[in-house]
Amino acid sequence: MDHYDVAIVGYGPAGATLANLLAECGLEVIVLERETAAYHLPRAVHFDAEVMRVFQWIGIADAMEPMTALHPGMRFIDRDGKLLLDWPRPQGTGPQGWRANYRFHQPDLEKLLRDRAAEKASVTVRTRADVFFVEDKGAEVELRFEDMSRGKVERITAKFVVGCDGARSIIRRYIDTGMEDYGFHERWLVIDVILNEDKPALGDHSIQYCVPERPSTYVRGPGMRRRWEITVRPEEDSVEIAKPERVWELLSPWLKPEEATLERTAVYVFHSLVADDWRRGRLLLAGDACHQTPPFMGQGMCAGTRDVANLYWKLALVCKGIVAGAAAEALLDSYESERKPNAREYITTAVRLGGLINTCGTEAALRSALPSANGSARMESIAPPIGPGLGIGEKAGRLFGQPRLADGRWMDGPFKHRFVVVAEADLAEGLVLPPGVGLVTTATSPDAADHLARLGTRATVLRPDRHTLGAANTREELEALLGRILPNPIDVQEPEMV
Structure with missing residues (x-):
């Protein structure tokens, strides 16, 4: 019987990302996927800079970026075409080393x-x-x-099993967990089209049409791909509304049949659910297997990627026996305690937003639903910290940016899958680092000071997933943080300082 470190059930984006990350840490991984090949039609259409940074670790970001479309932001429009709220997204390279948001075609990824x-x-x-x-x-x-x-039953064993097998997860059934329900369960018709030629009038922004009798969403994809998501009324039949003649009738405010080809039409029920338990013993969940969200924040696939980025290095430490016993149990338990509050925040925000879209929300109500809106109704990206787990202090669990090194490289290149200290130069002078831990200072990085200022501290210790272990303003606080660093999930002979 073959044995593996980790068995991953499900080979969607979350499962494939986890397989790559675990393999880079030297683990033996098997992926079990029911389907023959990846789904050939689009599903997820958005990911953000945090996710692209994970793709950077895997080594596919540079290939993925040219396949994406710019995403200038989201606009909320009422039935009369009045702009209720503008949610612009920052353009250009951001703190993570990548653009804030990307539109993409899932089969490409x-x-x-x-x-x-x-x-x-x-x-x-x-x-x-x-x-x-x-x-x-x-x-x-x-x-x-x-x-x-071939109709043959096979058996394998693994140290751990991760269910990345979607909303109907078999691994979730074996964990035997319930689901927290946040009350959003609606049918929406998803329509993907390929334009015959460009139609600039459609625009590059995502648009939420706040029309109570028929809320809908427009999304630009890469190239000639465009998507509409249109609510299905309770009295309407899911099969009938997805027929081409009905679809073109619904698209008539924006598009004529001769202007595009229908690529896919499907009715989905959007849910808002979070699993009560993400781990039981050696079984764990990630992605849609443990949380499902309405699409209004574009965070479904992003949340699954965040899950596996949080989990992979913890599994690597435990599978290699570097962390064992009670410490291993605490490390694996920190996965749920850190990720669940973050996923819940995104989902509840999406539920609030969906409710306002359905009821023709006002500008004030929309800004209230999205707490990062400022007085001019222009909003920053929402990025709640992870929940309590391994961190120390109030600034633990914050996603930290990616400083540029003096030689032009981004920090995650030489320090991939490793703990890193980022500090003001005088605070780090003579610092004795644990084996394999990287060091970036304000003397060796042209923008490290900006990243530290954004966090509001003089020094921080970053985990392999680039969330802060904690922050320090004195040498004593920094040395205390160093004492909490775990061994690196990959073998590193000597620490690298740049």
């Missing part, structure tokens, strides 16, 4: 992720693998799956 995983000898991918039995035996997990290409 999935191909890059899968091609990258195929280059890694420690990743085994089994498609047409239908998992039907999971048993946590204490020291390992046994899985049974049917190879549907």
Whole structure:
């Protein structure tokens, strides 16, 4: 019976990203996917700078960026075409080293992720693998799956199993957890089209049409791809409304049949759910398996990527035996305690926003629903900190930016999957670092001071997922933080200082 460090059930973006990250840390990984190939039609259409930074770690960001479209922001329009609220997104390179937001075609991303995983000898991918039995035996997990290409039942074991298997997750069933319900359950018709030629009048902004009898959303994709999401009324039939003649009738305010080709129409039920338990023993959940959100914030796939970025290095430390016993249990428990509040905040904000779109929200109400709105109704990106877990102090759990190094490289290049100290030069002088920990100072990075000022501190310790372990303003506070650093999830002989 073959044995692996981690078995991943599900090979969507979350599962593929996790497989790549774990393999880079030297783990033996198997991915079990029921389908033969990645879904060929678009689903998710948005990700942000935090997610692109994770793709940078994997090594696909530079290939992905040219495939994306600019995203200037979102506008909220009432039935008369009046602008209720403008939510601009920053353009150009931001603190994470990437643009704030991207519009993309999911099959392009999935191909890059899968091609990258195929280059890694420690990743085994089994498609047409239908998992039907999971048993946590204490020291390992046994899985049974049917190879549907030949009707054969196979067995494997793994130290841990991560369910990245979507809303109907079989791993969630074995964890036997309930779901927190935030009350949003609506049918929406999703329409993807490919324009025959560009139609500038549609614009580049995402637009939320706040029309109570028929709320809808317009999204620009890369190239000639465009999407509309249109609410389905209670009395309407899901099959009938998705037929081409009805679809073109609904699109008539924006588009004529001769101007585009329908790529996909489907009715989805948008939910707002968060699993009560994200871990039981050696079974864990990530992505849609543990949270589902309405699409109004564009954070569905982003949340799954954040999950696996938080989880991968913790699994690596435990699988390698670097962290063991009670410390390993606490480390793995920190995954849920950190990620769940962050995911919940995004989902509840999306629910509030969806409710206002459905009821033709006013400018004031929309700004109230999105607390980062300022007096001029222009909003910054919302990025709540992660919940309590490994951090120390009130500035723990904040996503830190990516300083540019003196040689022009971004920080995450030489320090990938490692803890890093970022500090003012005088505070770091003579500092003794734990093995493998990187050091970036205001003397060796042209913009480290700006990143520290944004956090409001003189020094910080960054985890491999680039959230702050804590902040320090004195040498004593910094040395106390150093004492809380865990070993790196990859083997590093000597610390690198730049």
